[in-house]
Structure formats: structure tokens, C-alpha cells
Amino acid sequence: MTRSTDTIAALASGFGRSGVAVVRISGAGSRFVLETMVGGLPEPRRLSLRPISDPATGELLDRGLVAWFPGPHSFTGEDAAEFHLHGSRAVIAAVLAAVTGLPDCRVAEPGEFTRRAFLAGKLDLSSVEGLADLIDAETEAQRRQALRQMDGALAQRVENWRGRLLHALALAEAELDFVDEADVPEDLLGEALVDAASVRGEIAVELAKGRGGERLREGFTVVITGPPNAGKSTLLNALAHRPAAIVSPIPGTTRDIIEVHCDLGGLPVVLVDTAGLRDTRDPIEQEGVDRARARAATADLVLRLSAIDSPPELPCQDDAGVLHVCTKADLGTTTDGRGLVISALTGAGLDELLAAIRERAAGALGGGQALITRERHRHALTDTVEALDRAASAAEQRLPAELIAEDLRLAARALGRVTGRVDVDDVLDRIFSSFCIGK
């Protein structure tokens, strides 16, 4: 049984051997942990070098930097502590065993520190998501977007909208209160609807900006296709700077889908190598061809390769989703109209190809300035717009003000889901379980 009142401990730094490892502790027992293991409380929020001992045996476990964060001025809002240890498995295991051996202390669940911070009101839900994305960020644009969200870019905007809708709701309700009285003040309901319409317009602008923020989290997928021996795997390896896929002169070498995550000038790009497309009686190769076609169908960009010493698949017309690439330029003279010409062997044309991929990725992903970064946000904002549209159409039809007020209330409620003010129990588990232990 895990209780939310337990004191929790976990390794907060990465697993494996490292120079320094950080063990993090949070909960009412943090003070007791420090008193029994380092002989007292260090000065708050300062690192102090201390001997760290096993409370059961008194044995010295390590000598490290210790920090004490009395609540509520801590990440979780609770009393908390950190041990900065020598980063060996043995030291980490010994210290964690000593801490979790104390009464009401246990190992934290994934995301439990952040969950406590959220429950203490230290972070709103969108900032929690930003924090998760920041930990997962692999490229510069992802880092930028995650940090903006963690710092409240989305939350502030949403709270502004919600505040204005709650004000509009208050006006509509005031009109309800005045309805039986002779001296109804100015048109409160009308004012409420004007405010709501301006909020609706601003949300619609964000929704119309596309899914760049969502896609930046996943990466831009580039699928390499073409006939056997076109040089697909060779190109993948050249772009990835490592022999990720097997290359051979035998057609039909690649069967499985091979994915490589790359950082293309700060943008996350997933390069995908696939089986050469041809009719085959080999059932395993056929499965590879089917997978290749399916993967290409969901790609952001398909690179359609054909070798210069074999006939191209005509016409070689590029479009939004396809780039034609003529490979093995070192083997022949350039044939016009066969798209970008490259040689993975000599490196010719690879920079131009990378630039073309990057340009398309940048167009699709944006540079990390998007406000909407998850389907969850898009849902909530779409629900908000729909509720506001219902309110506007109810007003047009001169339906009772109660109905208009109810839709305004639903709109504000949908917005509240983004920051986690309402209705979030169902999403909490999903969001926090995506964290690693120790965060």
C-alpha cells in the first residue's frame, strides 16, 4: 500500500555509473532522515558536505553534499532533502536502502515528486507536461518549446481566457438576477457575449496554427523508399553517421523498418529505412514490402529513391509529401528531371538533401513557439470553442439566458481542464506515469 503521506525517496539522476548521483527525498519524514543519517539539519537550501551513515548500523555509506529544503519552499511543497552522492551503483543502493528502511519511508513511484508538486499547487498541469517534455527533449526546438510550457506560456494564456469567460458568465448571471426587475441595467448579456466572442476568436487563432507543437514532440518522420538496391540503407547510414542498417549488393537486404532519431539543426527528425519495393514470392520479404508501404503512408515526408544506373519511376514530380532522389551519382552522368542527385559514396548532394528535409521539417514543426503541444490541449480548446458557439447561437435565437450562461460555464470548464483546475482525475495517472522515477 502506498500512501500519499509516506516519505518518498528515489534516484533523481540517471541510472548507471556517474560522477555524481542525486537521491531525492520528500515528505514529513525528510527531517528525520537527515537527523539520523547526517547528524542534523544543514542550513536550508545550501549544500553542505556531510558524512552519510546508515542509521541502523552507524556505518559510513558515503561522504557527499546534502541539501535541506523545508516546506513549503521546496519543489513538492513538502519538507524535502537531497543527497549528492558518488555515483556508483553500490553507493546509491546503500543510501536508498538506508533511507527507505526508516519508518514510513519508501521508494517513490514514477512521477510521484511532480504529482505532489501539482497537488500542492506548485505547478499547473500544463507546466507538469512541459516539465515531462523538457526531460524528454532531444533537440533545441523541443527544449525551447518544453521550457516555455513549463514556465507557463500556455497556462497564462488559458487562465487569461478563463478569467474573461468567468467575467462574461458573471455578467450573464447578473442579467438573470435582474430579469424580474423593472430597472434592468445596460445590456449585460450583450456585453458578456461580446467578451466571449473575443475569447473565442483568440482561441480559434491558436487552433488554426496547425499541429506543429504536437508534432515537434514526436519528431518529423522521413521514410526512405524505392526499389531494391536503390541505396536506401546506405543513405540512412550516411545521414545517421553510423551503420544502423545492413547494406549489401543483394536486392531485398532490408526487411524490417529501421528508425534513427536525428537532430537536424535543432529539429527532431526520425529517419526510416524500409524494404525495397518489388513483387516477391518470399513471404518474409513481402511482409517487409507491406510494412514499407504502410510506413510511407503515414510519413511526413517520403524520399523516393532511384539509382542513376536504373530507370526512374516516372514522373519524378515532387510534392508536399514526396521528394525524388536520384542515388549513386558517382556511377553515371546526371539525368535531368530525376530530382535531387546524390551519392552516398562520395557525399555529393547530401547537404542539399539535408537542407531540403530541414526546410520541410521546419515548416511542419515550427521553432518551438507553439502554444498547443498536445492533443489534450487541442481537445479542451475545441470543446471551449464549441460551447462558445452554442452560447452565441442560443443568443441569436433569443433562447433563455439560463442556457447561454450554462454554455459559458461549460466553456470555462473546458479551459480549466488544460491547467488542471477541473475534471482531471482521469488524465492525472496518464500524465504522471509517463515520468521516470525520481521526478
Ligand SMILES: Nc1nc2c(ncn2[C@@H]2O[C@H](COP(=O)(O)OP(=O)(O)OP(=O)(O)O)[C@@H](O)[C@H]2O)c(=O)[nH]1
Ligand atoms: N557506387 C555507389 N554504390 C552505392 C551507393 N549507395 C549504395 N550503393 C551500393 O548499392 C548496393 C545496395 O545498397 P543498399 O543501401 O543495400 O540498398 P537498399 O536500397 O537499402 O537495398 P534493399 O535493402 O535491398 O532494398 C550496395 O552494394 C551499396 O554499396 C552510391 O552512392 N554509390
Ligand SMILES: [K+]
Ligand atoms: K541491398
Ligand SMILES: [Mg+2]
Ligand atoms: Mg536496404
